[in-house]
Amino acid sequence: MNSISTRFKQRGQAMALSLMLMSLALMTVMYSFNTSKLNLNGTKLQNTADNTAYSVATFAARDFNFKAYTNRASVANQVAIAQMVGLSSWFNMTDRFAQNACNTLCWVPYLGQVLSGIKSAVGTINQVAQPVLEGMIFLEDKMLWALSSSQQVIHYAGLASSVASAGDVVKANDPNAKLDLMQNPQLLGDVRDVWMKFQNRHSRQANSGKSTQFRDFIGVTLNSRDSFSEKRSYKLGFPWSLTAFPLRWKTHKTGGSELISNGENEAETWTSMDTISFHLSRFRCSWSGCRWRGYNEIPLGWGATTSDDRADIWSVGNRNTWGESRRTNGTAAKYAAYNQETHGDYGGVRPFYGLSNDAYKKSQTDNIAIVVSKSRDKVRTTDTATLVGKGIDPAVDEEMLGDRMTALSTAQAYYSRPRDLSAWVRADGRHEYGNLYNPFWQTRLTDSSNGERSIVLALTRML
Numbered sequence: 001m002n003s004i005s006t007r008f009k010q011r012g013q014a015m016a017l018s019l020m021l022m023s024l025a026l027m028t029v030m031y032s033f034n035t036s037k038l039n040l041n042g043t044k045l046q047n048t049a050d051n052t053a054y055s056v057a058t059f060a061a062r063d064f065n066f067k068a069y070t071n072r073a074s075v076a077n078q079v080a081i082a083q084m085v086g087l088s089s090w091f092n093m094t095d096r097f098a099q100n101a102c103n104t105l106c107w108v109p110y111l112g113q114v115l116s117g118i119k120s121a122v123g124t125i126n127q128v129a130q131p132v133l134e135g136m137i138f139l140e141d142k143m144l145w146a147l148s149s150s151q152q153v154i155h156y157a158g159l160a161s162s163v164a165s166a167g168d169v170v171k172a173n174d175p176n177a178k179l180d181l182m183q184n185p186q187l188l189g190d191v192r193d194v195w196m197k198f199q200n201r202h203s204r205q206a207n208s209g210k211s212t213q214f215r216d217f218i219g220v221t222l223n224s225r226d227s228f229s230e231k232r233s234y235k236l237g238f239p240w241s242l243t244a245f246p247l248r249w250k251t252h253k254t255g256g257s258e259l260i261s262n263g264e265n266e267a268e269t270w271t272s273m274d275t276i277s278f279h280l281s282r283f284r285c286s287w288s289g290c291r292w293r294g295y296n297e298i299p300l301g302w303g304a305t306t307s308d309d310r311a312d313i314w315s316v317g318n319r320n321t322w323g324e325s326r327r328t329n330g331t332a333a334k335y336a337a338y339n340q341e342t343h344g345d346y347g348g349v350r351p352f353y354g355l356s357n358d359a360y361k362k363s364q365t366d367n368i369a370i371v372v373s374k375s376r377d378k379v380r381t382t383d384t385a386t387l388v389g390k391g392i393d394p395a396v397d398e399e400m401l402g403d404r405m406t407a408l409s410t411a412q413a414y415y416s417r418p419r420d421l422s423a424w425v426r427a428d429g430r431h432e433y434g435n436l437y438n439p440f441w442q443t444r445l446t447d448s449s450n451g452e453r454s455i456v457l458a459l460t461r462m463l
Contacts, residue, residue, distance in 0.1 A: 053410055091133075247283075354435070
């Protein structure tokens with residue numbers, strides 16, 4: 001009897017202990033489940049925030065690169081107009097040279113027939129070329145207008161779509177997460193700063209506060225001219241230039257295309273001048289010494305063209321403009337200015353987007369902060385399970401601030417010119433700061449600042 005009673009008592013003690021161990025094991029499993037669930041959702045939510053911040057910063061980088069491409073295209077089209085205006089004046093000079101040659105030498109037998117034929121051919125070519133060049137100037141100017149307008153359209157489209165697309169990115173990464181604008185005042189402010197403060201639309205008006213950038217753009221345009229547009233001046237060789245002591249003669253061809261400013265409230269004008277002159281001098285001695293004297297100029301040909309009627313070549317420029325035409329062939333330059341022609345209806349340098357004065361010597365934007373949240377009931381822990389008591393409910397013990405799970409991420413657009421590709425390395429080896437002339441803007445995630453984290457914490461407590 002005693003042994004049977006003992007066995008029954010031992011069974012009862014083992015069952016009670018097993019129940020306690022099973023409860024403890026169940027609690028351990030539920031705690032582990034909740035912990036893994038929270039970690040999984042937290043990681044997924046942080047990835048969603050990172051992807052969203054990266055996407056918004058990518059919008060900014062693509063916006064910068066688009067403007068860099070279009071600014072480059074605008075410079076190229078400006079240079080094309082300079083070429084068209086230059087060709088116009090060059091054809092006029094050649095036509096005038098042929099006429100002057102025929103007027104002087106067409107009486108000579110045989111030679112006169114050749115010169116007359118050349119004169120007719122050159123005149124015909126010039127008559128055909130001038131309206132063609134005028135049409136091309138018109139088309140290039142319309143292209144400049146389209147490039148300037150496209151920048152403005154893309155600018156405001158990027159500003160609006162960057163925030164709107166952020167919500168789509170959140171939903172695509174995690175349908176249970178959301179981008180609450182009440183939690184994202186930093187996002188709205190950061191996007192505004194990137195699109196409205198870090199960059200500006202520059203125009204020629206001085207009262208806009210952007211005239212410095214506008215003059216820089218004109219400088220970039222002038223420095224981008226090809227050799228034909230910038231300076232087509234040279235001395236002709238033998239027999240056009242020869243020394244037969246005591247006589248010496250030289251024949252100088254000068255020319256170039258210049259962008260002339262017409263003031264703060266008037267659009268610019270592309271101008272061009274081409275001249276060719278014969279210079280004769282004699283070696284003579286006097287009380288001051290022996291040297292070449294005289295330098296008499298005989299104009300042979302001349303031509304000048306403007307892209308619109310705002311500028312008068314007669315009253316603009318100096319001795320260094322148009323390939324030093326006035327310095328070298330002064331008389332021919334006067335004839336060219338007097339006989340100048342206008343071809344096209346050029347509208348000047350159009351407004352363009354560039355970095356603002358606040359972004360001077362900066363190569364990255366400020367942080368773009370994104371806050372993504374997920375309500376507690378979307379986390380799907382064991383908070384619906386009833387255990388021994390509320391105090392030991394694993395899900396209840398995992399309290400969430402604001403009854404939601406929140407993730408913060410920051411990103412920025414930054415400028416970096418490649419140094420490992422010979423085609424893109426600067427020839428002078430100098431560091432290049434961020435700009436909207438070269439499309440080297442990229443995106444990267446960044447560390448959030450203490451201030452950004454404090455704002456998110458305060459807003460999460462309040463909302």
